[in-house]
Amino acid sequence: MSSLRNLPLQLVLVEESASGQNLPTPPAQGxxxxxxxxxxxxxxxxxxxxxxxxxxxxxxxxxxxxxxxxxxxxxxxxxxxxxxxxxxxxxxxxxxxxxxxxxxxxxxxxxxxxxxxxxxxxxxxxxxxxxxxxxxxxxxxxxxxxxxxxxxxxxxxxxxxxxxxxxxxxxxxxxxxxxxxxxxxxxxxxxxxxxRGQVCTYLCPYARMERLLCDHVTPRVGYDPRRGEPRGPHQPGLPSVLERARGLLDPTTARDYAFRATHAELAGPMPRFSPEHLGDCVDCRQCVQACPQGLDIRAGRDAHCTDCGACIDACNTRMARLQFPTGLIRRVGSSDVARMRRMRPRIAIPTAALILLLLGGALALLF
Ligand code: SF4
Ligand code: SF4
Known part of the structure; x- marks a missing residue:
């Protein structure tokens, strides 16, 4: 399970989906x-x-x-x-x-x-x-x-x-x-x-600023299409792709399946897959139901996502019920985990500013 957490997550890049308002189901425990x-x-x-x-x-x-x-x-x-x-x-x-x-x-x-x-x-x-x-x-x-x-x-x-x-x-x-x-x-x-979410989407200035502050290394909530696609209901007893010969898809195929599943009107209906080729997403839409912003995280990273993790809890609950490893939706950057730890300008500048401000404040209090 810990090795699963360290897998590089190839996020699907698609255009931002329009946020709809919904009434999320009671949050899954997580x-x-x-x-x-x-x-x-x-x-x-x-x-x-x-x-x-x-x-x-x-x-x-x-x-x-x-x-x-x-x-x-x-x-x-x-x-x-x-x-x-x-x-x-x-x-x-x-x-x-x-x-x-x-x-x-x-x-x-x-x-x-x-x-x-x-x-x-x-x-x-x-x-x-x-x-x-x-x-x-x-x-x-x-x-x-x-x-x-x-x-x-x-x-x-x-x-x-x-x-x-x-x-x-x-x-x-x-x-x-x-x-x-x-x-x-x-x-x-x-x-x-x-x-509700429309304040975050249309009114809050911080939501606009956030795009400047985060980069591709910043850990965000994302869906792993390599493991989840092609999505679809499972027959009882089908094990996770991590325990089947199919394993993880290559990033291009995974991205293609995720795009086609989200844009059926453009890409046409998905072919039927044999149970052995299905991914771990059973298309239960619990992640969508749980999202306070009305997003489908499987459609890719969305600027309106607040990283609240409700979809992670909902999907983990579903994965646990199926006795699959959790983490199909998880909090991770789109490049590898080791790079996240590196100091970079977006981290270094506010860190230096904070240290200087706190030091300056302490000195001003003392003298
Ligand atoms: S992290 Fe929160 S806002 Fe973002 S997609 Fe998941 S449930 Fe929705
Ligand atoms: S909760 Fe998990 S299994 Fe269900 S639709 Fe969302 S990603 Fe797929």
Whole structure:
């Protein structure tokens, strides 16, 4: 199995497929989903909990704009310390560039608030399916409650949250507090409830930048057509290609089969293959059903893929049921694994920038 993980993965290059919106099936259990849930839990705890934390008698994290002071766990920044906010922003940008160049869009797939909130809203949608009128009412009440609490929490980072809640009834918030709480609540409701993947596809500037930060060596989620093609339902008891004489296809044939399977209207119907020649993909479409972006990863790498790994978990579950080795869809670069470890400009530049920034920050604090 470990040797399988090190196989070079020849990705199929086809034009980007159009993203459709779908309601993914409940996520298959797998390491990607587990890590996503753990990280989402920690980040949600941080977001909803931080405004309630006090430090030396003051709210621990408070960007008090009218008073022009920023409290951060006992550290107070005044207008003269604006440089520290810029420093923190640049450190965060350099860190994100480094993460993207070395691991792909894992921020999008695992840590982005849009991904996390969309996952929560989707889970509520599944629990209130098929959407009878009482279920729809319940769904929108729960969605609205989460959205409103998110808006209030957001404003709680700028205005002491306890005082904010104390002035809820009768409502005596300032006009900007009302505006930002409503704006953020509406944005949460609209983005997580309705737009979902379209925010990642059409609105997010980071998704555009990511293409500059990744290269062919960056590990991304991909399907292995050499092992999976030609796809098709299997007869019971057929072993994996890795245990049959057929073995892996050569890259050109694999690419051709994958293209033809995805573009039947151009290439015509696929010939019928004997069971012995079939690949390991049983064409169950579980990977497509699981994808929050509505993609078929077998059609090739797509710019709208967020590297969330839901398709990996779905396919691994199917492979395990068939008693095939997992990893038909996996996270790997399109060139060999040894080259991934080499330092290259996309890694070296943000690493150097981060080291310099952190050193500079430490020296500025000490002297
Ligand atoms: S193709 Fe796979 S990794 Fe990419 S967004 Fe869809 S489920 Fe996530
Ligand atoms: S989940 Fe795996 S076996 Fe099923 S269609 Fe996708 S790649 Fe093929």
């Amino acid at each position: 390491s990607n989903q587990r890590w996503q849930r753990r990280l989402a839990g920690a980040l949600l705890l941080l977001f909803y909990g931080l405004p309630w934390l006090d430090w030396n008698g003051r709210q621990a994290v408070l960007l008090d704009l009218p008073a022009r002071r920023f409290d951060f766990f006992g550290l107070t920044l005044l207008p003269g310390d604006f440089g520290w906010l810029v420093w923190a922003a640049v450190v965060a940008i350099a860190g994100l560039c480094l993460l993207t160049a070395s691991a792909g869009r894992v921020w999008c797939g695992f840590g982005c608030p849009q991904t996390i909130m969309s996952g929560i809203y989707r889970a509520i949608e599944r629990r209130t399916a098929p959407g009878t009128p009482p279920q729809l009412v319940a769904r929108h009440i729960i969605w609205a409650a989460i959205a409103i609490w998110t808006g209030v929490t957001f404003v709680g980072f700028f205005s002491p949250i306890r005082a904010l809640l104390a002035h809820t009834w009768p409502l005596s918030w300032s006009s900007w507090e009302i505006f930002w709480a409503s704006f953020y609540a509406l944005a949460t409701w609209g983005n997580a409830g309705f737009l």
